[in-house]
Amino acid sequence: MLRIAVPNKGSLSESTVEMLREAGYRTRRDAKELVVADPDNDVEFFYLRPRDIAVYVGSGTVDAGVTGRDLLLDSGSSAVEVMALGFGASTFRYAARPGKVTTVDQIDAQRVATSYPGLVRADLERRGVRADVVRLDGAVETAITLGVADVIADVVETGTTLRQQGLEVFGEPILRSEAVLIRGDRPGEQAATAVLQRRLTGVITARTYVMLDYDCPKELVAQATELTPGLESPTVSPLQDDAWVAVRAMVPRVGRNRLMDELYDLGARAILVTDIAACRL
């Protein structure tokens, strides 16, 4: 039975559960359920803190899990990133009071507060900067106001928390993070998690694409299918009226309305978009 770790709380939890549900797995009914058996799919789900998930997966206690790329790298775990899941995007950045510290070199001999000491120490070492890393559990932005640090390194999504504390980012992002599927690096793990990976890829594809159907005058089909090439090749079917054909192709969800306008202008009619509920490519 495959053992999969799922974030039980925090920014990544809800979207992960939603994605697993769309992929056809059993998910928990209430937030107190920490272990969920899914015998139909031969899987057991463990709801754990995202910070711990990389550790469990790296040690082989569970086969795979969902966590943030930043947490995976911070943990120093041997678990490997299999695929990005398309949600939970953030950057990991240095910040300080405006004008106080404006380049990473200036961090030298300063105090840096963070919940990600592994990530920060590795970054400073790479740049040859020596600093005193202060490890905090959260609300890191307040550390400067409270006088325990000169610089912070933290997750930045919208930047609202930084602004509210009167802080400004500096330097390039240390990392661009998002939710990722991870698995152990032992032989056999790849095969064991292949179905999970294919199902999650199916969810991402179903979210990224829509199905487009339209009728098209026969003489315009070459031009129309150039606009809608599909993933491999569009389906072109005969219609009762010999002068027309029906075309069916997957197209990116983003830009679908502009595409429909272009097809209409070209002469296509009965242009329909439908959601894809699930797919395996």
Ligand SMILES: Nc1ncnc2c1ncn2[C@@H]1O[C@H](COP(=O)(O)OP(=O)(O)OP(=O)(O)O)[C@@H](O)[C@H]1O
């Ligand atoms: N706005 C955000 N704030 C914090 N973490 C975020 C955000 N957006 C995405 N993430 C990602 O979520 C993961 C952190 O999850 P975690 O559950 O530890 O913290 P959290 O979402 O801050 O929850 P909490 O603070 O309630 O424990 C990291 O991988 C981080 O990059």
Ligand SMILES: O=P(O)(O)OC[C@H]1O[C@H](OP(=O)(O)OP(=O)(O)O)[C@H](O)[C@@H]1O
């Ligand atoms: O750029 P923003 O959109 O403001 O989001 C980033 C903030 O959100 C998270 O904090 P969280 O609410 O999880 O609190 P914590 O620091 O106590 O974990 C993160 O640690 C940042 O502080």
Ligand SMILES: [Mg+2]
């Ligand atoms: Mg947090």
